[in-house]
Amino acid sequence: MDTRSAAAFLIIDLLLVCTPGADWAYAISAGLRERSVVPAVGGMVAAYAAHTVLALTGLTLLVAGSAGLLTALTVAGAGYLVWLGGTVLTRPAGPVSPEAPGVAASPWRTAAKGFGISGLNPKGLLLYFSLFPQFVSTDAGAWPVAAQTALLGGLHMTNCATVYLAVGVLARRTLAARPAAARAVTRVSGAAMVGIGALLLAEHLTPWDA
Structure with a gap:
């Protein structure tokens, strides 16, 4: 692979990553609710590392080429998004202070949620496939x-x-002194996760041809 091809991929991929979606919503939510956005981003990046391993072993092609497997993955990911988004909506905490003990989730739990969001996102696998x-x-x-x-x-x-860290940190710093606005943005992030999950479920489970 030459430098020009790698640079072209980097630019196109960056544009795709900069498109708001479930990852963005979780990065914003973690930036406002957790002491650090790093565990959340680490979990999401770890999921894409797992996708890379799948691509190296050829399993990505298998999943993308199987309607049943892709539907199962989509339903699982969509259900997880709806559940997590609903949790955020019902508990829209404002920015967490580093000195406030017992408020934010553990870093491992935050990372695990990030891994689940990106790992169960079928669009991530399709990115590797297409x-x-x-x-x-x-x-x-x-x-x-x-x-x-x-x-x-x-x-x-x-x-x-790079993008998800910037999104989480900017959300935290911009809204740190505005708890009401922070709670509103958290609700929007939760609603976005619920909406994306619901759209995925509707797309794959609704019998449009009936």
């Missing part, structure tokens, strides 16, 4: 496909870590 192959070269003299896939996965994880 975007990555466009930048993987099979020409003579090119890097091994596994090495190219690992590089693209690393670039994607770098973009995710």
Whole structure:
């Protein structure tokens, strides 16, 4: 893979990562509710690391090519989003002070939720299935496909870590002195997670052809 292809992928992937979605909603919620946004972002990035491993083993193609597996994954991810978003809506805490003990969740639990959100998101797998192959070269003299896939996965994880950290930190700093606004933004984040989950469920479970 040449430098030009890697740079092109980095830019396109960054544009996709900058599109608000479930990951953004969780980063904002964690930035406002937890003592640090790092565990949440770490969990989401770890999920994309797992996706990269799946891509390296070829399981991504299997999941993306199986309607049953993809539907099961979508339903599980959508249900998790609805549950987590509902939890945020019912408990819209404002910014957490680092000196306030017993308020925020443990870092491991926060990371686990982030892993679940990104790991169960079928759009993450489809990104690896649809975007990555466009930048993987099979020409003579090119890097091994596994090495190219690992590089693209690393670039994607770098973009995710950078953007989601910025989103969480900016949400926290912007609303730190505005608890009412922070609670409102938290509710919006929770509603976004519920809405995205509901749309995914409707898309895959509604019998449109009936």
